[in-house]
Amino acid sequence: DAKTTQPTSMDCAEGRAANLPCNHSTISGNEYVYWYRQIHSQGPQYIIHGLKNNETNEMASLIITEDRKSSTLILPHATLRDTAVYYCIVRRSTGFQKLVFGTGTRLLVSP
Amino acid sequence: DTAVSQTPKYLVTQMGNDKSIKCEQNLGHDTMYWYKQDSKKFLKIMFSYNNKELIINETVPNRFSPKSPDKAHLNLHINSLELGDSAVYFCASSQERHSTDTQYFGPGTRLTVL
Numbered sequence: 001d002a003k004t005t006q007p008t009s010m011d012c013a014e015g016r017a018a019n020l021p022c023n024h025s026t027i028s029g030n031e032y033v034y035w036y037r038q039i040h041s042q043g044p045q046y047i048i049h050g051l052k053n054n055e056t057n058e059m060a061s062l063i064i065t066e067d068r069k070s071s072t073l074i075l076p077h078a079t080l081r082d083t084a085v086y087y088c089i090v091r092r093s094t095g096f097q098k099l100v101f102g103t104g105t106r107l108l109v110s111p
Numbered sequence: 112d113t114a115v116s117q118t119p120k121y122l123v124t125q126m127g128n129d130k131s132i133k134c135e136q137n138l139g140h141d142t143m144y145w146y147k148q149d150s151k152k153f154l155k156i157m158f159s160y161n162n163k164e165l166i167i168n169e170t171v172p173n174r175f176s177p178k179s180p181d182k183a184h185l186n187l188h189i190n191s192l193e194l195g196d197s198a199v200y201f202c203a204s205s206q207e208r209h210s211t212d213t214q215y216f217g218p219g220t221r222l223t224v225l
Contacts, residue, residue, distance in 0.1 A: 043115075043201050043216030044154070085152070096142070096166045096207065098156040099214060 004088045009106040012082075018075040020105050022088030025069040030092055033064060035073045036099070037084040044087065044101075047073065078109045114138050115217035117202050123223045124192055131188045132220045134202030142166075143185035144203040144214065145177060154201070160185050161207060189222075197224045 005023040012018040024033060034049040048055055048062045050071070055062045061074040075082055085104040091097045115136045124130050136143065144167075145157040159167035163179040174190045189196060202217040 038154075041219070043203070043219050044214075045216070046213045049213075096159060096161060097212070098144070098159065098167055098169070099146075100156075101154040103153075 004090055004102055006086070006088050006102065006105045008103065009108070012075075012078045012107060012109050014080055014109055014111050015077055018078040018082065018107055018109065020073040020075075020086050020088075020107065021070065022073070023070045024088070024090045027068050027090050031090045032092070033062065033068075033071050034089045034091060034099070035060070035062065036087045036089065036101075037082075038087070038104070039081075039084040047086075078107075080109050080111065083107060083109045115202055115204055115215050117200075117217040117220050119220060120218065121221050121223075123225065125225055126192055126194060128192050129188070129190045130192060130222070131186055132200055132202075132222070133184070133186045134217060135184050136202075136204040136215070136217075137183065138204055138206070138215060140204040140206045140215075141182055142205050142207045143179065143182075144205075145185065145187050146201040146203060146216075148199045148201065148219075150198070157200075158185075158187075192222075192224045194224050197222055 032049050035047040036044045038044045048060050050062045064071045085106050087101050087104040118133045142161045144159045148154045157171045158177045160179045176188045179185045199219045199221050201219045203214040205214045
């Protein structure tokens with residue numbers, strides 16, 4: 001599985017967009033970018049995933065660069081409940097693939 | 112309705128004891144996992160079962176023995192507990208036939224070995 005690099009921490013004001021970057025320069029053609037988050041004392045929660053097109057769901061948007069070497073998770077209107085550690089993970093979408101969690105980005109949303 | 116549930120939520124025990132953590136999923140998934148999150152917050156896969164068959168074993172000490180009585184359950188039994196086993200253990204499940212292969216996690220079991 002390709003490795004990912006994320007900033008250790010980020011701050012965001014409540015109501016503003018939170019843009020969380022992730023570098024995955026060694027990503028392979030058949031590997032997807034997944035985002036999970038872990039709110040304090042809870043299990044990780046799936047957010048979104050994508051291959052090469054930008055994706056949007058009810059939780060967030062995922063922007064993947066054309067060369068697929070980096071991506072950005074966007075929380076359009078961050079709330080206090082979005083304070084969590086956000087993990088960017090690269091893996092194939094099929095087969096028995098484990099999730100390899102890095103250190104993630106600790107996002108703090110403040111009033 | 113809880114999708115992935117674990118019992119107990121907290122477990123405090125003495126070194127050398129044997130304990131079990133239970134996991135159940137009601138999502139109809141065919142694959143289940145156990146992850147360990149240590150005190151430094153690193154989250155690592157331990158085991159994975161697909162249709163009751165072990166498919167991932169990440170060099171975990173053989174004191175840890177997963178047991179899958181059916182597709183909806185994956186229990187973790189730990190023998191001769193050691194101080195270093197103190198961690199939060201998360202169970203997860205997914206449906207391997209689907210391309211999204213999203214893993215759903217349980218709330219975790221915090222194990223403290225004294």
